[in-house]
Amino acid sequence: xxxxxxxxxxxxxxxxxxxxxxxxxxxxxxxxxxxxxxxxxxxxxxxxxxxxxxxxxxxxxxxxxxxxxxxxxxxxxxxxxxxxxxxxxxxxxxxxxxxxxxxxxxxxxxxxxxxxxxxxxxxxxxxxxxxxxxxxxxxxxxxxxxxxxxxxxxxxxxxxxxxxxxxxxxxxxxxxxxxxxxxxxxxxxxxxxxxxxxxxxxxxxxxxxxxxxxxxxxxxxxxxxxxxxxxxxxxxxxxxxxxxxxxxxxxxxxxxxxxxxxxxxxxxxxxxxxxxxxxxxxxxxxxxxxx
Amino acid sequence: xxxxxxxxxxxxxxxxxxxxxxxxxxxxxxxxxxxxxxxxxxxxxxxxxxxxxxxxxxxxxxxxxxxxxxxxxxxxxxxxxxxxxxxxxxxxxxxxxxxxxxxxxxxxxxxxxxxxxxxxxxxxxxxxxxxxxxxxxxxxxxxxxxxxxxxxxxxxxxxxxxxxxxxxxxxxxxxxxxxxxxxxxxxxxxxxxxxxxxxxxxxxxxxxxxxxxxxxxxxxxxxxxxxxxxxxxxxxxxxxxxxxxxxxxxxxxxxxxxxxxxxxxxxxxxxxxxxxxxxxxxxxxxxxxxxxxxxxxxxxxxxxxxxxxxxxxxxxxxxxxxxxxxxxxxxxxxxxxxxxxxxxxxxxxxxxxxxxxxxxxxxxxxxxxxxxxxxxxxxxxxxxxxxxxxxxxxxxxxxxxxxxxxxxxxxxxxxxxxxxxxxxxxxxxxxxxxxxxxxxxxxxxxxxxxxxxxxxxxxxxxxxxxxxxxxxxxxxxxxxxxxxxxxxxxxxxxxxxxxxxxxxxxxxxxxxxxxxxxxxxxxxxxxxxxxxxxxxxxxxxxxxxxxxxxxxxxxxxxxxxxxxxxxxxxxxxxxxxxxxxxxxxxxxxxxxxxxxxxxxxxxxxxxxxxxxxxxxxxxxxx
Numbered sequence: 014x015x016x017x018x019x020x021x022x023x024x025x026x027x028x029x030x031x032x033x034x035x036x037x038x039x040x041x042x043x044x045x046x047x048x049x050x051x052x053x054x055x056x057x058x059x060x061x062x063x064x065x066x067x068x069x070x071x072x073x074x075x076x077x078x079x080x081x082x083x084x085x086x087x088x089x090x091x092x093x094x095x096x097x098x099x100x101x102x103x104x105x106x107x108x109x110x111x112x113x114x115x116x117x118x119x120x121x122x123x124x125x126x127x128x129x130x131x132x133x134x135x136x137x138x139x140x141x142x143x144x145x146x147x148x149x150x151x152x153x154x155x156x157x158x159x160x161x162x163x164x165x166x167x168x169x170x171x172x173x174x175x176x177x178x179x180x181x182x183x184x185x186x187x188x189x190x191x192x193x194x195x196x197x198x199x200x201x202x203x204x205x206x207x208x209x210x211x212x213x214x215x216x217x218x219x220x221x222x223x224x225x226x227x228x229x230x231x232x233x234x235x236x237x238x239x240x241x242x243x244x245x246x247x248x249x250x251x252x253x254x255x256x257x258x259x260x261x262x263x264x265x266x267x268x269x270x271x272x273x274x275x276x277x278x279x280x281x282x283x284x285x286x287x288x289x290x291x292x293x294x295x296x297x298x299x300x301x302x303x304x
Numbered sequence: 305x306x307x308x309x310x311x312x313x314x315x316x317x318x319x320x321x322x323x324x325x326x327x328x329x330x331x332x333x334x335x336x337x338x339x340x341x342x343x344x345x346x347x348x349x350x351x352x353x354x355x356x357x358x359x360x361x362x363x364x365x366x367x368x369x370x371x372x373x374x375x376x377x378x379x380x381x382x383x384x385x386x387x388x389x390x391x392x393x394x395x396x397x398x399x400x401x402x403x404x405x406x407x408x409x410x411x412x413x414x415x416x417x418x419x420x421x422x423x424x425x426x427x428x429x430x431x432x433x434x435x436x437x438x439x440x441x442x443x444x445x446x447x448x449x450x451x452x453x454x455x456x457x458x459x460x461x462x463x464x465x466x467x468x469x470x471x472x473x474x475x476x477x478x479x480x481x482x483x484x485x486x487x488x489x490x491x492x493x494x495x496x497x498x499x500x501x502x503x504x505x506x507x508x509x510x511x512x513x514x515x516x517x518x519x520x521x522x523x524x525x526x527x528x529x530x531x532x533x534x535x536x537x538x539x540x541x542x543x544x545x546x547x548x549x550x551x552x553x554x555x556x557x558x559x560x561x562x563x564x565x566x567x568x569x570x571x572x573x574x575x576x577x578x579x580x581x582x583x584x585x586x587x588x589x590x591x592x593x594x595x596x597x598x599x600x601x602x603x604x605x606x607x608x609x610x611x612x613x614x615x616x617x618x619x620x621x622x623x624x625x626x627x628x629x630x631x632x633x634x635x636x637x638x639x640x641x642x643x644x645x646x647x648x649x650x651x652x653x654x655x656x657x658x659x660x661x662x663x664x665x666x667x668x669x670x671x672x673x674x675x676x677x678x679x680x681x682x683x684x685x686x687x688x689x690x691x692x693x694x695x696x697x698x699x700x701x702x703x704x705x706x707x708x709x710x711x712x713x714x715x716x717x718x719x720x721x722x723x724x725x726x727x728x729x730x731x732x733x734x735x736x737x738x739x740x741x742x743x744x745x746x747x748x749x750x751x752x753x754x755x756x757x758x759x760x761x762x763x764x765x766x767x768x769x770x771x772x773x774x775x776x777x778x779x780x781x782x783x784x785x786x787x788x789x790x791x792x793x794x795x796x797x798x799x800x801x802x803x804x805x806x807x808x809x810x811x812x813x814x815x816x817x818x819x820x821x822x823x824x825x826x827x828x829x830x831x832x833x834x835x836x837x838x839x840x841x842x843x844x845x846x847x848x849x850x851x852x853x854x855x856x857x858x859x860x861x862x863x864x865x866x867x868x869x870x871x872x873x874x875x876x877x878x879x880x881x882x883x884x885x886x887x888x889x890x891x892x893x894x895x896x897x898x899x900x901x902x903x904x905x906x907x908x909x910x911x912x913x914x915x916x917x918x919x920x921x922x923x924x925x926x
Contacts, residue, residue, distance in 0.1 A: 023712055026754075192708040196772070199666055200722045201695035210721075214712040297756035298711060 023214060027294040037290025040283040047280060051103065054096030062097045063248035065089060071266050083268040085258065094250055095273050101251035102277070105165055105235045106228040112170030114224060117177025118216065122208050124178070125185025136182065143175050151243055165244055169231050180223055184216050217295045225288025229281040252277045317347035318490055318523050319371075323383035324393075326366050326375065326547075340366040342547045343383070350490065353517065353524040355538035355555075357531065357570075359791035360762075363547035364527045368493050371525075372410055373400045387491070406436040409484035413496040415476035419468040425479055426464030432486045451482040454519075455512055472882040474505035478512065485516065493525045498533065502653040502818065504879045507862035510537055511878060529792065531574050532864025535559060535871040543567045555868045573796040577821040577848070577863045578870065585796035585825065605644030608812055609665070609780055613637045614674035616657070616664040620887055632886050634660035636836035637674065642780070647806065647813040649827030649844070651820055651859065655883050657836035658816045662782045665814070666698055667691060678780065696726045699773035703785035705765030709757035715768055716753040719743065722776040742771045746801065763794035767801070774805065782814045787822060799826055820863050824848050832856045835886055835894040842919035852919045852926040855879075855895050893924070901925045 031037055050057070059079055060066065065088040066080070074083040082091035124135035151168045158164055188194060189212075197207050236253015238244030245251045252273050259270030326341040341363040348354050356364045369375050371385055371392055385392040388407065392400070404410075412418040420428060429451070430444035439447065445464060452460035455478045468476055477497065484492055494513070498506035514537055517524060526538060534541055535555065542552040543564065551564040562568050573585055616635040635657045642648050650658050663669045665676050667683050676683045678698060686694060699722075702708035709718050719742065720735045740750045746767040757765055766786060773781055783802065787795040803826060806813055817823050823830055830847045832839045832855060840853040851857045858879045865871045879898050884890055893911050896902040905924050916926040 023714070026714075192702045192704055193710045195668065196700070196702060196708045196769075197710075197721065199668055199695065199698075199700045200772070201692040201725045202721065203692070206725075210713075211710050215710070217712075295712070298758045 031294040034290040036286045040286035044283045051096050051099040058093045060090035060093050062093045074268050082272040085269050098250040098252045098255045101245050102232050106232045108166045109169040109231045110227050113173035113177050117174040118181050121178035121181025122185050122212050125182040126208050139175050184219055188215055218292050221288050221292045225284050228284050318350045319348045319387045321346050321385045325382040326370050327380045339547050346542055348523050351521045353538045355526045355534040355541045357534055358544035362544040364544050368527055406487040407489055408491045409489045410493040411480045411484050411497050414500050415480050421468050429483050436487050455482045474882050491523045495527045503862040531866035535866050535868040536864050559868050573793045574866050575821040575825040578865050607641050608644050609642040610677040611640045612675040613639055614664050615672040616660045617672045633836050642812045645810045647827045649823035649830040650816045651823050652833035653883050656833045659784055662784050696776045697778050698780040699778040701769050701773050701783045701786045705762050705769055708769050714754050719771045726776050742775050746771045762790050766798055780812045784816050835889050840919050840921045846918035852916045852921040853923045854899050854901050
């Protein structure tokens, strides 16, 4: 078989093109470092995330004591706490977004493509769920199932997929009228395959931009829940919770704010660059320009 | 008006363009500068019509836009364009605005998008006069109404209160022309003014422009790709290719004694309505296009497709509580038969139901009534699985080549999709071998397989679309305006390709087009549709040589012929008005509202198809 008779897939091409995008690759490298730090946190420092160092309360960062990011007002090591908090924040951000992505795309694309009464029923369901107050929903979950970090994923995911479904449905409606969809129908392609092979890949550009906006948003929602006492519970922590604590001690102990905020901001930046890169990489029309 | 008063000796041309160049420097270092127009020089005398012809990308629109100062900011301009003693290229916007819209005005291709949908017609027109001639709103509206009268818009005073969406395409283009002429400009730049219109409406607009020019003495710079329009309207012609002038001279000289190869090839590539040409159309850049046997040696086999009283309707608008559902009858009872290896051409103005008929035959839209029988099987009776299998035998080629290809799939995946669907067990390697073979048959390199649709030209995309339609070896292919988005030279290639493929594979083709000349070239039989019904069906030569239905006659007479002597001495039957809304078709014969022969019987009785001469005609008077 000679070289010419070898098909490339969209994904293989996208990977190649992403590799040429310097901003996205840098963002990915930074993300990898952050993830590694977060996972290896307990091995890096001599301190525990929940143990108090009675000699070092509200101490600034110091290489001598081993409290590299300083300590908080009850003497806990902020370096370890920041990394532990990162576990929670990243997990909430990724898991909730993934949940909303999968449900949202499937729901929106189905409603949009089938249209008619199915569309009406599916989208009115979305409206009904949408009308439920978010806090009420979370409190309800807490009451029934008790406090659990998993519940935060469920709660945030359950709200976020609604937006995704609406965006995806709108895009699907406009895609559905395109001639290449009609060409596929004329070619006997089944509805399921049309959605899978033609609709979903063409949605990716919009979806990925939305995802890069959702991850930061979810991380912030989690910190808000934590602040209300509904999210992650002491002594466990998250970036949102750390930033919140740090903000209150901003004047006396600025390091308690600066380090978690730095990590949070860095991560959000990386997601944005990565999202932009992915959007370009998945759009063959942009490939020449970004290459 | 200071501009118009500027002293100008009589022998000076109205506009003198010298060494005009437009280029777009590449944004990134590795991008090359694009030279849209190179060193173009021409003059326009007062009251004359200069046609600029060329294919897409030849720079004809770019040169017109540069005269009006409408180029994007990234464009670099060079040269000069002296109009009334001033260089248009070096004026700033403020000075240019005194000239634009008053001494020079422009009409654009698409009358749908060049009028502001939020502003009433009268207001859009009166603003021009208020701005340029300092008239009060009241006088301006009066002048606007007079101008609408001049461009033969009926009920001018009422139109002023209407919004653009309430008017038909032809009417909007008249309003554009009226607006452009309000300040009695010395030069009118018309950029493809009739390309978006039906032939019958095009004929109305061209006649109107011709008459107005005589009345007002306006010089016209007409930009077009249509050689027929040039032959009818222009005094002189300038042929462009790749941003450069190939030839410039009087219409007769360019059409009959052209010194330029490209011009001659371009003219030869245009199918002619008034004569039967060799089977292959001449292709630009291919000097040894062989002239083989004419299509008349028709190898028509047994009937393979029968359509019986097909009706397709769409619900128009949502039904309200006090409003019953209204139906738009796109196809109202059409019957036809098609034999193996035969081509049936379908023509008609937009909105006559050509495309709905195609989609009805392919079962892509719900068929309201009637039967479609393909190879002895009635498609409407098949279940989903069987219908899917039958789809292998019937394929469709679309009008917009790029839009019909999924932008996120490689060419190989697009062309292989039917194999994927109909032969799910075929290995990927085997599929790719077949894809490679068919792409080569279409004249495309196998190396294109891993590229994406946007990297190809319109003609190449259409070849890819044809490859996709043919890879599963169908028996019936419906071509829905396959060449109307393509340039003349590319159109010739695609038409030749389709005819070759038909001969090789014994395909039955239904060829839908609004271009009657192309249809004449490719079809064995031709069907004329009007408002969802058949007006006339006949063998090709019978239909074109002795059309029976008044609508067929009008359509044929509206097509401009790329031959100045013939074109200028033709008797035209001009159809008045536009196609009526299919929501409220006229009673009796649908054509009677525009028909010169209409009488009381036409309003009362719907004419059935009957034999007249060699045709089947639906007309009481044929």
